[in-house]
Amino acid sequence: MIVEKRWYVVQTYAGYENKVMTNLLKRIETMNMQDKIFRVLIPEEKEVTIKDGVRKEKLKKTFPGYVLVEMIDTDDSWYMVRNTPGVTGFLGSSGKGTRPVPLPTEEIMPILKKMGVTSVEVSLDIEVGQQVLVAAGPFSGQVGKIESIDKEHGKVSVLVDLFGRETPVELDFGQICEVE
Template identity: 35%
Template sequence: MVISIDSTQPSTQLDDRSLIGKEALLMQQWFILHTYSGHEKKVRDSLKARVRDTDLQNEITEVLVPTETVVEMRGNKRIESSRMFYPGYVLVQIECDDRGHIPDNVFHMIKSTPKVTGFVGGHNPTPLTPQEVDQIVHNVTEAAEKPKPKFSYAAGETVRIKSGPFQSFTGKVEEVNEDKSTLKVTVTIFGRSTPVELNFLDVEKVTFAEEE
């Protein structure tokens, strides 16, 4: 199974077995860094460069920014883009010492990387459990197999239909089916309220200013 994760390059393909780890690498643990929002990829690239410069490739084995592919319609074009699963966070795989702790030199090098605010867990961060790593693998794999709409919707919101026989009509969202990425929207046709089922990509949100 192959998953899409941002590593040294955007949209890197990575075998999930390397993410989970092998028996020969039991001391390798995954930790979470907190970063300034919007600087996740810069932190990844900066940390990768510092690892090379300080010859710590054996201590810091992976730096990842998990992403998912999202889709939207612009005019009649289907546009795909990348979105981070965990904005403000970067995953780092570290070779721990025989006590399961992050070596001091590695800890301070990571902590001093620009735009890193610290480890999740503070001075004594707890590594991700195998179950948590498996969940991340599952989420990223699922997103790679089935790209999500870029925007989500909720019952009660007003939307405008962008395509099909009801194009330009506005209506109120009555039901949302996240699994199928569909909405049941009530529109007024010839003075009557009529429910129609639409794909997420067929509608756009109407702002408060537009409603007024």
């Protein structure tokens, strides 16, 4: 099984997003978790206001009370994040020891693009002509062949069988997995 890093949404007390991010970054370093927890972001966007001819820019939290964490979900990483001061839990986890649900690629990509975070690392070792399994989206469960790879945008073109014909479908890296 391929272990991959995914994005998770961490719930915080309202107004504590910056403190939680600082605490998480310190704990990642002190607990040596850099190989399991990669990025911690507060979803923000620039808000421009013009008052009396003066232009002001400020960062506005897109989702107050939430912090995004890119990590590999292991017992250690999950425990460390949920026990960070100010964290109230994970979005998609009902508590009582249930694991969090990662954000689907099609949901996290627009958020990251809006924030100006466009660097997407390829966590798959794939090449043109290779068979892959579509893991998410309308073609989920189908096996197809990679036609092209766009590493810059984190996309692949996969030929899937649609009504008896090979049809190219554009997918994000997070929507496919390697066939063993």
